[in-house]
């Protein structure tokens with residue numbers, strides 16, 4: 001073990017005082033002048049009983065490709081990153097149309113403590129709108145669907161379906177107005193999305209960092225200190241497809257950034273199942 005590490009993990013005890021010479025050792029004794037002085041003591045190092053755990057180095061994914069990010073009892077988690085999925089000029093034009101023409105609004109959620117709703121409610125730090133046939137419920141509050149898709153969204157849905165090889169019936173649009181807008185750690189694992197949701201996420205506008213962190217082992221009881229982490233800078237026109245167990249075994253977020261960030265739109269294409277048709281499976285929450 002390196003010295004530095006050993007110092008950081010000091011475990012031990014103050015050694016018992018030597019019998020000779022006779023003097024009070026583990027106590028403070030008043031000096032003649034009335035101030036307090038410590039008696040000399042020594043320290044014994046004991047090797048820590050628990051094995052040392054390394055905090056994994058965060059990985060960065062920025063090149064086009066298919067990435068198997070984990071393989072576990074639940075199955076394989078996969079990402080597909082396609083920077084430049086939309087050519088620059090097309091992406092610029094679509095970004096301004098969607099920014100100006102989508103019915104953006106700020107959703108209010110309920111804070112949960114276990115299964116109970118706790119007041120006060122809070123407003124999401126971003127604007128959203130929802131497209132599809134069915135409402136979308138998360139954080140105990142439902143988004144009503146816009147049944148009439150904006151023509152740009154219809155074009156994008158077809159292009160994303162063609163590229164990814166998956167069909168989608170719904171779309172959550174997020175607008176981050178600046179660096180202070182964000183989305184916290186979560187998985188897209190609502191029962192209405194089925195057991196292993198496939199999510200295709202298209203980014204337009206300023207680059208933001210999309211982070212993933214693995215769900216901790218059951219014995220870590222919700223402690224994320226030692227979990228694997230990945231960061232992906234999502235640039236203008238990039239398509240990211242999350243497949244397999246990514247929504248079961250990982251969480252993701254777009255954190256606040258405290259330097260200048262312009263607006264960014266993120267379109268996440270999903271499939272929502274009406275209750276009677278829902279495929280069964282394991283849900284994390």
Ligand SMILES: O=C(O)CCC(=O)C(=O)O
Pocket residue numbers: 172174183188201210234252253254266268
């Ligand atoms: O903005 C993003 O890239 C992520 C959005 C997201 O996590 C979500 O809509 O569930």
